[in-house]
Amino acid sequence: MQLSYPLPRSPSGKAYQYSPNPSAPPRLFLIGDAPETRAISEEHRLAIRREPGPGQTVCPYSGFVADDDEFIHFSDIEAVKKQVAWEATADVEDHIADLAKNFNRRQGKGGLISIKMDFKPSRRPRPLAIREDLLRELTCNVCAREYAVYAIALFCPDCGAPGYGQHFEREVELVREQVALADAQDEAGRPETAYRLMGNAHEDVLTAFETALKTIYRHLVREGLPDKAEGLLKKKTVGNAFQNIGRGRSLFKEIGIDPFHVLSEDDLELLRLNIEKRHVIGHNLGIADEHYVELTQSDQPGETVRLIGGEIERFAALCLRVVLDLEKSLLPGPPDTHEQTS
Numbered sequence: 001m002q003l004s005y006p007l008p009r010s011p012s013g014k015a016y017q018y019s020p021n022p023s024a025p026p027r028l029f030l031i032g033d034a035p036e037t038r039a040i041s042e043e044h045r046l047a048i049r050r051e052p053g054p055g056q057t058v059c060p061y062s063g064f065v066a067d068d069d070e071f072i073h074f075s076d077i078e079a080v081k082k083q084v085a086w087e088a089t090a091d092v093e094d095h096i097a098d099l100a101k102n103f104n105r106r107q108g109k110g111g112l113i114s115i116k117m118d119f120k121p122s123r124r125p126r127p128l129a130i131r132e133d134l135l136r137e138l139t140c141n142v143c144a145r146e147y148a149v150y151a152i153a154l155f156c157p158d159c160g161a162p163g164y165g166q167h168f169e170r171e172v173e174l175v176r177e178q179v180a181l182a183d184a185q186d187e188a189g190r191p192e193t194a195y196r197l198m199g200n201a202h203e204d205v206l207t208a209f210e211t212a213l214k215t216i217y218r219h220l221v222r223e224g225l226p227d228k229a230e231g232l233l234k235k236k237t238v239g240n241a242f243q244n245i246g247r248g249r250s251l252f253k254e255i256g257i258d259p260f261h262v263l264s265e266d267d268l269e270l271l272r273l274n275i276e277k278r279h280v281i282g283h284n285l286g287i288a289d290e291h292y293v294e295l296t297q298s299d300q301p302g303e304t305v306r307l308i309g310g311e312i313e314r315f316a317a318l319c320l321r322v323v324l325d326l327e328k329s330l331l332p333g334p335p336d337t338h339e340q341t342s
């Protein structure tokens with residue numbers, strides 16, 4: 001006998017999935033609907049790992065491909081068990097209630113002894129499974145599948161096309177919104193609040209960039225150098241190296257990639273300056289120290305570091321260029337076909 005139960009869904013209509021790959025934390029993601037008819041455009045053919053649709057799923061955190069069944073979330077298995085148990089109990093109770101009714105009907109009236117069978121069903125409510133949405137909701141640019149992941153992921157769970165750049169585009173969008181909020185505060189005569197919001201937006205660019213670099217680095221090391229991965233990915237080795245262009249670059253060298261090769265010298269200088277700025281804003285409440293002044297040759301020590309929305313957006317745009325170029329290393333197929341030309 002085969003029963004099928006619909007999986008519990010989140011408010012936005014997505015089902016839980018759990019990557020069978022143990023080295024793909026946090027493993028949980030959600031998968032939603034896709035348009036009934038989908039066509040992969042010719043230009044996207046090279047980006048997909050599988051024809052989208054049922055059969056197999058791609059782990060969005062690691063690119064690991066396995067049968068759909070292997071991605072079933074343990075809490076959904078529990079939910080189905082509870083559902084089956086509940087229905088079985090309800091069936092048994094219905095049956096006993098019928099027996100009792102028949103028994104009572106068969107009892108003659110007016111005898112010396114009267115027996116009545118009374119049966120009270122438990123009437124337990126149908127078990128309810130609650131599924132929550134995740135913050136980061138995306139629709140794949142290639143196959144139009146809706147999905148949700150924690151923070152940052154590398155691939156679409158349906159077609160397996162890289163979704164890494166799309167994540168960073170979302171970060172840039174959020175930063176633009178923060179800058180707009182800051183501008184509005186400034187115009188409303190609240191410069192201090194505006195400055196604080198600008199500072200946060202600026203900091204978020206660097207945090208997102210650092211996370212993006214770290215995430216793809218981990219993945220590429222595991223894929224390309226599995227024997228050396230444990231050593232290379234040690235916390236002590238990676239640490240906050242990606243907050244620094246030179247240190248980040250030397251880590252990527254291990255896998256033959258220069259993440260910054262798409263940037264000109266001027267771009268790199270702007271990136272470097274903004275990374276320094278972040279340290280001043282984050283650790284010194286925006287007061288330029290001597291080291292910063294030496295670096296920028298503009299602000300005077302003690303002056304509040306000037307933060308302009310446009311500059312933050314330029315910083316974010318530079319980071320996005322790096323991320324979109326790195327995304328090419330996630331394309332399927334023999335790695336030598338996508339090798340960088342730096």
Ligand SMILES: [Zn+2]
Nearest residue numbers: 140143156159
């Ligand atoms: Zn897709």
